Amino acid sequence: MVTRKTRMDAAHNRRHIVAVARAAFADEGLDLPMREIARRAGLGVATVHRHFPTRADLVTAALAEHVAACRADMRAALDEPDPWRALSGTVRGFAEHRLRDRGLNEALFGPHPAATAFAADRREQARALRHLVDRARAAGAVRSDVSVDDVRVCLAAIASFRPTRPATALHRLVDLLLTGLRPWETSARTGGRNGPGDVSEG
Secondary structure, three states, X not given: OOOHHHHHHHHHHHHHHHHHHHHHHHXXXXXXXXXXXXXXXXXXXXXXXXXXXXHHHHHHHHHHHHHHHHHXXXXXXXXXXXXXXXXXXXXXXXXXXXXXXXXXXXXXXXXXXXXXXXXXXXXXXXXXXXXXXXXXXXXOOOOOOOOHHHHXXXXXXXXXXXXXXXXXXXXXXXXXXHHHHOOHHHHHHOOOOOOOOOOOOO
16 A cells, blocks of 8 residues: 555655756766666665666756756747847857756757657747847848758867866857857957857856
8 A cells, every 4th residue: 555655755756866867967967777776776776777767868858958948038039138148148048058067958959868758849949049049140140151050060069078177168169159150340459359248258
């Protein structure tokens, strides 16, 4: 017979597994073995599999809150009236996620098999990014030949950044990439900076 205490213990274990997996995926990516998640949680592998039969189940649960936050960030970018702030802020936000959450980037932008759980989010992010690029180009905020594929190249460069390097190096990389998207006249006028209110922390 399943008692109230048993149910409470099971719910506690599930929350604990999710919290441990979330931190582990953020630091080390989505390839961390399930047995290592179990070890860090102080539980048996069977207990982890009882709650999450597949890796995709665990990834989905662990990243659900972060993915929801990314949705909110993209909605905010789409609502931003300034096309350059919207696009550059999205690129900078991607870089910050790269620093803080390796697993999230793999789930939303990488080729990892577990990312299939977020296929709908990936498609929505892709559509939103295309809209941001088109809007910035129409407003003259980026060069006339800049395409969404060019911005994806920028994101790929950011994604390849090694987390062991200083954060200031990533901020510098983002500055250089964003400067490359800007019309030459704008970059020359701002001395390579990317516009008011859009200066790297580094």
